[in-house]
Amino acid sequence: MKWSVGIQAEGGRILSREEVVELADAVAASGGIATGMGTSRYGAQLLVEAVTRDEAVEKATAEFTRAAATAGLPEGPIVRMEAVSEEEDASP
Numbered sequence: 001m002k003w004s005v006g007i008q009a010e011g012g013r014i015l016s017r018e019e020v021v022e023l024a025d026a027v028a029a030s031g032g033i034a035t036g037m038g039t040s041r042y043g044a045q046l047l048v049e050a051v052t053r054d055e056a057v058e059k060a061t062a063e064f065t066r067a068a069a070t071a072g073l074p075e076g077p078i079v080r081m082e083a084v085s086e087e088e089d090a091s092p
Helices: 017-030 053-070 086-090
Strands: 002-010 033-035 041-049 078-085
Touching: 002 053, 002 086, 017 033, 017 041, 017 053, 041 053, 053 078, 078 086
Parallel strands: none
Antiparallel strands: 002 041, 002 078, 033 041
16 A cells, blocks of 8 residues: 655754755655755655555655755654545545
């Protein structure tokens, strides 16, 4: 099942446009988008394939951490996490 997982981390400083573009490039392969330009938090919305919510969160967190390192972003604690399955999203 496909999951959309949103993750946001605290960067500890204001992030530049270039840094967020680097993050966007790093998550693009996972069908992801990036946020955070001009703020101290950076984030991504990622699409992952998983059976359970916990598995989706685990996979997305690993991908997010890898992408943030690739983009050269400062390590920071994850401050927001949200996972929605395609079934939940389709429910009225």
